[in-house]
Amino acid sequence: MAILKTEGLTYTYSAGTPFEKTAVDHVDLCIEENKMIGVIGHTGSGKSTLMQHFNGLLKPTSGKMLLEGEDIWADKAKLRDVRFKVGLVFQYPEYQLFEETVAKDIAFGPKNMGLSEAEIQTRILETADMLGMDRELLERSPFALSGGQKRRAAIAGVMAMRPKVLILDEPCAGLDPKGRNLMLSQIRNYQKKTQSTVLLVSHSMEDVAEFTEKLLVMSKAKLFCYEDTYQVFRRAEELKQLGLRVPQIASVMQSLRKKGYDLPEDLYTVEAAKNAVLALLGKGAVQC
C-alpha cells in the first residue's frame, strides 16, 4: 500500500515576482510502506523542496500531497499529526540539539506527542539501542559527545517518534568512511525493525547503491524516475547527463559488458561484482 502519494505536485517559489522559479514540476509519485529509498539529484534539482512537501512544511502551489490516502492539506488541524507521521531530519541535525541530557533531547518529540512517561522511556532505550548508542551516553550532555554521537542523538530524537516515514537529508555528511558505513547500517537496522519507510537523501552513489532498495531521482524540478536501485544504475549514461554518476564499480562492470563479457546488468556493489567475476572465471575453468 502507498504511504505517500503525490498527484501533479507543483511548487513555485516567489510566484508572481521576477524571481519566480518552479522547483517541483508536476510530480506523480507513489511511495510504498516498509522500504529503504535513496533520493538523488543534482543540487537545485528540487529534491529538498519535494521532501519538504512530504511532511507539510511546504504547501503545493498546485496538485496534491496524500498521506495514507488523505490529502494532508484537507484539514489544517491535522497537520500536527502529519508531522508526527512523517519525520524530517535536516542536514547537520546536531546543531538542533538543545536539552541538558541526551535522554531529554530524545524525549522531546515523544513528549509532545503526549505519550506516557513509561512509553517514552521505552522508546528512548529502544532507539538508542538501534543506533548503537551506549546507554551511559543518555545521561550526558549532548554537547559533550563526539560529532558522530551528537548526530546519532539528534536523529534518535526523530526516530523515537516512530514516524511511518523518516526522511534523512545527508545523514553522513562529513563522516569518515567507517562512520558512514556504521551510520547507514544502523539506519537500515531501524528501518527493518520498525518496518517503516526511510528516505535517504544522498550525494554518494556508493552509499545509496549499498543501502537502498529503490531510488527516487529528481532532475530539473521533475521526477526523472522512481525505480529499483539496480535498474537505475543500468542507466549510467543518462545519469551522467543529469550531473550524477554511477558507483565506480558499476561503471567498470558496464564497460566490461560492453566489451562482450557475459556479466549481469545489475552489478553496483563490490561484493556483487566480485561474485560475478568469480562465476565467470569458474565457467572458464570448466571449459578448459
Place this chain on the structure above:
Amino acid sequence: MEKIIKAEHIVFRYPADTEENQKPAENPPILKDISLEIEKGSFTAILGHNGSGKSTFAKHINAILLPESGKMYVENLDTSDENLLFEIRQKAGMVFQNPDNQIVATVVEEDVAFAPENLGVPPAEIRQRVDDALKAVNMYEYKNHAPTQLSGGQKQRIAIAGVIAMQPDCIILDEPTAMLDPQGRQEVMQTIQKLNQEKGITIVLITHYMEEAALADRIVVIDDGKIILDDTPKKVFSQVEQMKALGLDVPQVTELAYELRKVGYPVSPEIITEEECMQALEALL
C-alpha cells in the same frame, strides 16, 4: 626538490575546556610528534578518520594554530613568529568545507578581491588578479553574479578563487567537496588538478573520498595524531586491511582487486583507477 612545508616534531593540544562538561581534566595531545616535508609543486592528500588530527595539522600550515612544541616552516618562514603572519598566510591559503562560511561579499568579483584589498595591492593589479583568479577556476562569466544564486560547486570555486587572488604558492583544502553533489565534486577536483599542473601551486588536500585521494602524488595517513602511512596512492591503497582497520577505505576498484587476489587470482595490488581495473579484469577473463 625544494621543500615548501616543513613540520618538525609538532605536538599540539587544544586548551582544556573551562565549562563544566564531563571531559576528562587531562587533555591528551591531538598531534603527537608530527614531522613532514612537502615538496614545492606537489599534490598531497591527507587521510584520517574523524578526530585523527588531520584538520588540526592543516591549520598549523597557515598559522591558524601554533604548535605547543616543535616547529612549522612555510617556505622557511617560522609560523610561530607573529611578524611573519601576513606573509605566511599569503603564501599558504586555506579553503574550508562549507562554501557559505567563506564568502563575505554580495558580488562574486568583490568577494575574490577581498584578500588582495586587505593585502594593500594597488587597484589596477587587484582587477588583474581577480580576473585571472576567476578564469583559473572557470567562473569568469559569473563575476557580476550574487554568490547566493550559485550552486555549491560554483561557490566553492569562488572560495578557491579568493585564495588564488593572493597568489599563494600553496593551497590547503580541508574537505572542500564534503557538501557538494557529484558534479560539484568533479568541478572542484578538476580545478584543483589544473591549479597544480598548470600553475604549479602546491596542493594539500584533506578528504574522506578515496577516489579524490587517488588523484594525488602522495598520500599521508594520520591516525591518533601520528603519521602512520606516507607513500604514493598505489602503495597506500594496496594496504587494504590496514586502511580498513584505520576506519578508512580504499577505492571500490582497489577493493575488488583485493578480493580477487584473496581467493587466489593474480591481480595487482596497485589498482586505483577504473582503467587499471578494466585492464586487470580483461587480462584475467
